[in-house]
Amino acid sequence: MKKVYTVLKDNYEDAGQASRDIKMTLKMLEINPKVLKRISIACYEAEINLVIHSNGGTITFELDDDGIVKLSFDDTGPGIENIELAMTPGYSTASKEAREFGFGAGMGLDNMKNCASTFDIQSSKDGTHLRMTFQ
Amino acid sequence: MKLREILEIIDGKEVYVDDERVYDIDFKSAFGSDLMSDALCHLRDADETELLITGLANMQIFHTASTLDLAAVLLVRGKNVDEHMIKGAKMSNISLFVTNYTMYETCGRLYEKGLGK
Numbered sequence: 001m002k003k004v005y006t007v008l009k010d011n012y013e014d015a016g017q018a019s020r021d022i023k024m025t026l027k028m029l030e031i032n033p034k035v036l037k038r039i040s041i042a043c044y045e046a047e048i049n050l051v052i053h054s055n056g057g058t059i060t061f062e063l064d065d066d067g068i069v070k071l072s073f074d075d076t077g078p079g080i081e082n083i084e085l086a087m088t089p090g091y092s093t094a095s096k097e098a099r100e101f102g103f104g105a106g107m108g109l110d111n112m113k114n115c116a117s118t119f120d121i122q123s124s125k126d127g128t129h130l131r132m133t134f135q
Numbered sequence: 136m137k138l139r140e141i142l143e144i145i146d147g148k149e150v151y152v153d154d155e156r157v158y159d160i161d162f163k164s165a166f167g168s169d170l171m172s173d174a175l176c177h178l179r180d181a182d183e184t185e186l187l188i189t190g191l192a193n194m195q196i197f198h199t200a201s202t203l204d205l206a207a208v209l210l211v212r213g214k215n216v217d218e219h220m221i222k223g224a225k226m227s228n229i230s231l232f233v234t235n236y237t238m239y240e241t242c243g244r245l246y247e248k249g250l251g252k
Binding site: 016037048104114115 | 189195227
């Protein structure tokens with residue numbers, strides 16, 4: 001199973017819709033609720049990041065025959081200057097608008113890493129590519 | 136602590152009830168924050184017995200509550216809730232309540248009466 005969602009920059013209104021759809025899909029497939037919770041949190045955090053930090057991009061949800069869920073977040077920039085710093089709990093470059101929307105505590109990437117079974121992030125000024133798997 | 140007692144303590148009002156069974160939930164604790172990213176981080180193991188208390192009045196409170204498998208959100212500081220917000224609560228299957236007390240007073244009153252102690 002594979003689904004691709006488009007996420008637009010600064011579209012605060014619809015932020016979270018893709019994650020909700022992915023959660024609903026997995027819920028119908030009766031996936032382990034504890035794993036589903038971790039997927040939901042990581043997916044929503046990453047979707048929010050696309051909205052508040054990137055120029056926009058896509059979320060790709062894949063479920064393989066072994067029940068492994070793979071989530072990929074690919075944007076078109078501007079990239080994360082210092083990934084190590086961005087991973088530090090509490091560090092944030094979120095805008096005032098993002099904070100007013102309830103985000104930008106600087107816990108997102110660390111939270112995603114803790115929720116996922118595998119976590120990989122690559123970034124350049126042309127875009128950030130985040131891959132997470134869950135099992 | 137049942138919801139009717141919670142509402143009585145903070146003089147809260149029902150805005151939208153998605154499922155009447157929310158009144159049967161025995162709430163064990165609550166988390167108060169206007170930062171949803173903090174809630175997502177601290178409530179990873181939460182369930183419907185956790186009450187989200189916030190002064191943030193936008194759609195993200197429902198996405199956050201739904202992501203965390205919560206059942207109810209309590210808005211503080213008498214935030215106005217429009218039709219759009221109620222639609223958001225409905226879509227996320229989250230029940231919404233409001234109190235005129237501040238975050239500090241709301242949490243203090245509920246904690247004093249035993250919620251989360």
